[in-house]
Amino acid sequence: MTSAPRVTVTTSWDDGHVLDPRLADLLDRYRLPGTFYIAPRNLEFAPAERLSAAGIRELAERFEIGGHTLTHQRLPQLSDAAAAEEIRSGRAELEDITGSPVTSFCYPRGEYTPGQVTLVEQAGFTLARTVRRGSLRPGHALELATTVNAYTHRVDGPLALRLAGGRPWTAARLYLAWDELAVHFFDRCLREGGVFHLWGHSWEVDARGEWARLERVLAHIAGRPGVAYRTNRELLALAA
Template sequence: MKANGTVPARPALRRCEVTTSWDDGHRLDRRLAALLERYSIAGTFYIAPRNVEIRPAERLPPEGIRELADRNFEIGAHTLTHQRLPMLPSRQAAVEIRTGKEELEGITGSAVTSFCYPCGAYTATHVRQVREIGFRLARTVMRNSLRPGPPLELLTTVNAYAHRVDGPLALRRSGLRLRTAARLYLNWDDLAIHWFEQCLGRGGVFHLWGHSWEIEARGDWRRLERVLAHIGNRRDVRYVTNRELTEPVVP
């Protein structure tokens, strides 16, 4: 760890690592966790225990949070109530970050050292607050990378959602083949499998993330399982939680 409290990024790996993360703390996270277990894939669940965007009856309850932790999934913090940090006064933002961490630690009985910025919205002030409050890792929503990036501004590869701004990306990834580009653009599962195959060939970190409630709303459980079946249970892949991305690799 550096003197300023940050964890230096690890050297780029030749082998493929797979990590997944799932945001918000919805009761459907249990269904998602069962799929990850089926295909032997690690996961980090970023939970806002009093998320104002989820009805109380739909939130993952404390016993559900403990269950995920007991099943060896990482529990990460996502603030207390899931408000966009730049919309809050600085002091209130720090309270949101700290109290979300403390509540989850009270539920699980374990230290919570990973954080996810709600909606991916943050400033340099929030990066500093996250570090000072004791997090070692903080995930963003920035996509299309096979490198983890800075520990407190962790990059991702694919979101389990079809983004309609991804036309130029799909065209580049297809090598300008229009039919392939259309498939990658319209089907996030095809895009995820494409990125995973790139990771197998080049090495790096393949990071899939999403929301269980969004997968349900869009009827995407079959797409998700297709991706997990493709990337899971491989001997030549290392499956890690987000936290483990900051830890030394043991040969």
């Protein structure tokens, strides 16, 4: 039996925005895999902001496409029947568009109930990603944890302090800039092993003017000898 790689890198990108192809081109530049979680009728976007069916098909030729419900509603606010339909119909529409199976899922906003984990599995998904950050271990396949979000979270002070080993200036640097946090986490993953999982939203990167930060991180994590680069679906073998 082949042993699992000591270090794995994966990336994932949510929502299905018209800027996703720009992000995909960056991933291509650095030969990095990506999983794009798409809600094809996302109610949070104007129709012109949603990635078109043709755009989804083009992405699917190069990257994994994952389910993200049909309209990106908050699952805990829905009845079980409505949540199940959102999960199922989002998958069905993506499969109709791409002509390929869709087996990975991401909970919109990372919000879900224990019962909805079962609904995701019943809909035919074998892996589901959350928005929990700060981990180098993927965890349960239907509640997959992540490492870093391409966004600076002001609630990450305790995490930054812990990673900095109590050094206040280092902690401040990690706390104030997500790209610093990502580089630090990746270097730690190289030393200790694990799964480095970067995720985000193309529209959010654009709104905050952080394409250069993103490219810095992608350049830092790409092309490392001995590192396995995988889609989210390919993490299934590593999930606990």
